[in-house]
Amino acid sequence: MFEAEITPGMGAAEVVELARLVEEAGFDRLGISDVALWPDAYQLQVLAAAATERIHIGAMVTNPYTRHPAVHAAALATLQDVSGGRAFLGIGVGAGLEAMGMTYPRPVATLREAIEAIRGLLAGRTVTFDGETTTLDGAALVRPPETLVPVAIGTRSPGVMRLAGEVADTALVGARYFTPELIALYRGWLAEGAARAGRSVDEIQVLPRVTLCVSADGRLARDSVKRFAGHYLMILGDSGPAVDSATRRRIAAALDRSTGWYFDLDRHDDPDLLDAVDDELAEAFAVVGTPEECVGQLRAVLDLGFNGVSCNLAAVRRDTMYEGLRETIAGSAEVVGRLRAQR
Helix, strand or coil, rough: EEEEECCCCCCCHHHHHHHHHHHHCCCCEEEECCCCCCCCHHHHHHHHHHHCCCCEEECCCCCCCCHHHHHHHHHHHHHHHHHHHEEEEEEEECCCCHHHCCCCHHHHHHHHHHHHHHHHHHCCCEEEEECCCCCCEEECCCCCCCCCCCEEEEEECHHHHHHHHHHCEEEEEECCCCCCCHHHHHHHHHHHHHHHCCHHHCCCEEEEEEEEEEEECCCHHHHHHHHHHHHHHHHHHHCCCCCCCCCCCCCHHHHHHCCCCCCCCECCCCCCHHHCCCCHHHHHHEEEECHHHHHHHHHHHHCCCCEEEEEEECCCCCCCCCHHHHHHHHHHHHHHHHHHHHH
């Protein structure tokens, strides 16, 4: 299983074209980022579904806060109809809610109730639900889908990973930095949740979330993800790779001088990040470089015990995000093709 995610920082027609290219590159599944105030993920998913034939399409990931579960269910039923049964629901805590004055209260309970309500509605049932965070009173979809919509949960949280063990079809490990010890932790949380629900953990597909940036210019690709690598170094703290305190302080200061989201082409990356974040650190948080280099790096991730991977596609720094993502997708075709040949 090879999954790709597109962050839609461009026009809808360009997103649709990138979706077609992702399908041609050999990916099995396409996620459209759902970030508050960015172009609407569900509308883009429907447009992408209408323009593709094989690839499965969903959010990567949406959240249970900005849309009521009934709104999610109706959107997914539409996507399942347009795609001919290729929809999936990718859900987690979400991103970008702070700009809307929202927080992330009771994430496990909110996700659990949202998924239960969405599944009930998609199954064609009349749902009455009075939970901690979700209420439905005799609700039913006018046109429920004919086939089930699988659920993928993406997270870095132990509690949400346990929930994935209880209810998800796919669990996405959002650590970004992978070691055997960290993967064992995630698998342990997943197994705890599965046992709680009386499930076998073998029923759950487990995919690592990696950031993928590919270019014939390996130097440009690595420089394109250094802001991202610095950001995740700060998030993981002592759980991440070993970096001396002076370098950490230097990276933190450079991030403070940077503006915009780390995947937004219009962001400002402080120039000192290019020196403070070396190539080794960039590769600790991303699969990055030439196609040949990325094959080796991605093979190393798969060899940690995974039979697939979820790739958040990062744009090479070109004049537009569309151009940068086209470049990464073009390089990814060689990466995916060579990895499939090795299996």
